[in-house]
Amino acid sequence: MEISELGGTTACVVAGRLAAADPSLKILIVESGQHSRDLPCHVQPCRFIGNLARDSTTVSFNVAKASPHLNGRAAVVPCGRSLGGGSTVNFMFYARGAASDYDDWERFSNKGWSFNELLPLIKKIETFTPISDRPTHGYSGPIQISASRTDFGFGDQFLDVARTYDRARPVVDDINDFKTANAYSMAYRYVDPVTGKRCDAASRYLYPHSNNPNITILVGKRVKRVIIESGRAIGVEYTTDAISCPGASGELVTVKASKLVVVSAGAFGSPSILERSGIGSPSVLEKHDIRVLVDLPGVGENYQDHLGTCPAFYASSETETMDDVWSDPKALAAQLKEWEENGTGKIAHNAIEAAVKVRLTGEQLASHGPALRSRWETFFQHSPDKPMGMIVPFSGFPLDPSCSGSLGRKLICAIYYIMYPESIGSVHITSGEDANLPVDFDPDYCSNPGDVALLTLLYKMTRELTRRMPMYRGDVLACHPNFSQGSPAACTETNGPVPMDAPDIMYTAADNEAIEKFNRDKGKSSLLDYYSVFYL
Numbered sequence: 383m384e385i386s387e388l389g390g391t392t393a394c395v396v397a398g399r400l401a402a403a404d405p406s407l408k409i410l411i412v413e414s415g416q417h418s419r420d421l422p423c424h425v426q427p428c429r430f431i432g433n434l435a436r437d438s439t440t441v442s443f444n445v446a447k448a449s450p451h452l453n454g455r456a457a458v459v460p461c462g463r464s465l466g467g468g469s470t471v472n473f474m475f476y477a478r479g480a481a482s483d484y485d486d487w488e489r490f491s492n493k494g495w496s497f498n499e500l501l502p503l504i505k506k507i508e509t510f511t512p513i514s515d516r517p518t519h520g521y522s523g524p525i526q527i528s529a530s531r532t533d534f535g536f537g538d539q540f541l542d543v544a545r546t547y548d549r550a551r552p553v554v555d556d557i558n559d560f561k562t563a564n565a566y567s568m569a570y571r572y573v574d575p576v577t578g579k580r581c582d583a584a585s586r587y588l589y590p591h592s593n594n595p596n597i598t599i600l601v602g603k604r605v606k607r608v609i610i611e612s613g614r615a616i617g618v619e620y621t622t623d624a625i626s627c628p629g630a631s632g633e634l635v636t637v638k639a640s641k642l643v644v645v646s647a648g649a650f651g652s653p654s655i656l657e658r659s660g661i662g663s664p665s666v667l668e669k670h671d672i673r674v675l676v677d678l679p680g681v682g683e684n685y686q687d688h689l690g691t692c693p694a695f696y697a698s699s700e701t702e703t704m705d706d707v708w709s710d711p712k713a714l715a716a717q718l719k720e721w722e723e724n725g726t727g728k729i730a731h732n733a734i735e736a737a738v739k740v741r742l743t744g745e746q747l748a749s750h751g752p753a754l755r756s757r758w759e760t761f762f763q764h765s766p767d768k769p770m771g772m773i774v775p776f777s778g779f780p781l782d783p784s785c786s787g788s789l790g791r792k793l794i795c796a797i798y799y800i801m802y803p804e805s806i807g808s809v810h811i812t813s814g815e816d817a818n819l820p821v822d823f824d825p826d827y828c829s830n831p832g833d834v835a836l837l838t839l840l841y842k843m844t845r846e847l848t849r850r851m852p853m854y855r856g857d858v859l860a861c862h863p864n865f866s867q868g869s870p871a872a873c874t875e876t877n878g879p880v881p882m883d884a885p886d887i888m889y890t891a892a893d894n895e896a897i898e899k900f901n902r903d904k905g906k907s908s909l910l911d912y913y914s915v916f917y918l
């Protein structure tokens with residue numbers, strides 16, 4: 383082989399582009415999951431949630447250390463495990479970074495990684511169909527970005543509330559132009575507008591080259607380490623993946639690469655492979671009897687994630703939601719013909735129709751404590767393109783579809799999350815030999831008071847927005863903080879929304895504590911905590 387790589391989102395882009403540039407290059411892809419091509423669980427957008435079911439083998443569930451900051455709970459963080467990685471299982475919500483994120487990379491010694499230098503490459507990835515002629519979007523790339531074609535009126539209701547209720551933030555047509563950080567918009571997604579299929583990196587970059595005899599794809603194989611000789615990566619050692627190939631022999635195989643080894647195994651895989659290869663902090667490597675080839679203490683450090691939570695709400699009985707296709711195989715089957723023939727219907731939908739990027743107002747900052755203000759002053763104030771949080775409403779309650787059935791009610795929900803957490807964790811190996819062992823993972827979620835205060839504020843904002851939507855019929859008690867009965871914040875069921883000009887809920891100190899507890903108890907529950915029954 384000339385080039386050997388792993389098979390996630392980024393790796394498929396790199397491999398596909400290399401193969402297109404020079405079809406004579408011999409490229410080997412080594413992926414721990416299985417093929418994703420044409421499988422309903424990957425190509426049918428509505429099934430994104432099924433990949434997170436308890437017995438799923440298309441994701442890896444990374445279980446963290448139990449943490450006092452999460453009231454003794456161990457967070458579980460999924461990541462993709464199939465050819466195409468996260469792009470084959472994610473929620474397909476089109477979300478781009480801020481221009482200053484890339485400039486930050488360059489500031490930290492990564493020459494050539496500034497926003498202006500990367501923009502042409504970012505544009506090259508996409509065909510952005512919702513709006514034409516925008517300077518920061520691409521219009522001829524392999525990944526199709528589309529607006530929702532199955533309009534439940536859900537996004538419109540959310541945006542109507544925003545226009546009337548939230549005077550601090552405008553409704554715009556695009557919050558993904560790299561500079562808008564405090565505005566509402568319709569949501570766009572990684573779904574082909576014609577076929578209604580997920581646009582993932584494997585189907586758009588790699589599978590089109592699958593008749594190229596120079597590309598070899600190994601699935602169900604887990605890379606143990608990169609082989610380094612005289613300071614040069616010359617190949618990899620791999621074994622079988624214990625989850626996607628249960629019972630396989632597990633023998634170790636070596637493959638050599640004459641030109642290049644690309645390690646692109648995601649937030650959990652890449653640091654683990656580097657450490658097993660002798661690249662990392664001596665204190666970690668020595669613990670596992672690995673000879674230090676490169677002393678690089680940052681490997682596996684600085685783990686950051688969008689910590690968030692998802693309260694649920696009752697919706698009026700006539701509301702169209704995704705819960706039926708998520709929980710009832712007959713409802714799903716009834717939608718199949720429309721999706722196959724027209725690429726439309728609930729199967730083509732990811733339940734997300736609108737979103738808001740949030741930077742706090744002066745009043746919000748003042749009312750939520752010094753830790754949040756200090757984070758603002760040191761991090762956000764001078765980067766106006768960085769949102770502090772995001773609220774993404776879902777037409778349905780994906781975390782527990784069985785819940786809607788058992789309650790006999792229509793549900794909606796909204797995920798709110800922190801965009802740049804100050805709580806920063808780590809991922810390290812637990813063995814130098816066994817590549818299938820779980821990682822030593824501490825996300826450090828909620829260790830920082832500023833993050834906790836921001837989550838509290840996002841909860842309140844989410845609730846104010848949702849309870850003004852015409853379809854709102856109350857709060858699902860089990861999926862909200864446990865406010866005391868007499869509190870004005872107590873969760874209720876209602877016959878309709880509150881008036882648009884209703885005063886905001888006043889939260890007492892005890893209510894704020896309940897919200898904090900809710901976020902620590904439920905934050906990044908990684909859905910596993912919720913699952914009971916699941917069909918998809």
Ligand SMILES: Cc1cc2nc3c(=O)[nH]c(=O)nc-3n(C[C@H](O)[C@H](O)[C@H](O)COP(=O)(O)OP(=O)(O)OC[C@H]3O[C@@H](n4cnc5c(N)ncnc54)[C@H](O)[C@@H]3O)c2cc1C
Nearest residue numbers: 390391392414463467468472473474475604605647648651
């Ligand atoms: C459930 C979920 C929902 C998400 N929703 C969204 C969303 O709506 N919008 C959005 O923009 N982003 C979303 N994301 C995030 C996004 O999908 C990821 O950031 C992105 O896919 C990461 O790409 P990557 O190339 O870094 O890694 P990955 O795509 O994770 O690729 C890593 C690959 O390496 C493989 N691998 C790891 N270790 C080894 C090993 N030792 N040997 C062989 N193979 C190995 C894995 O199996 C995987 O296929 C979501 C992610 C998840 C998990």
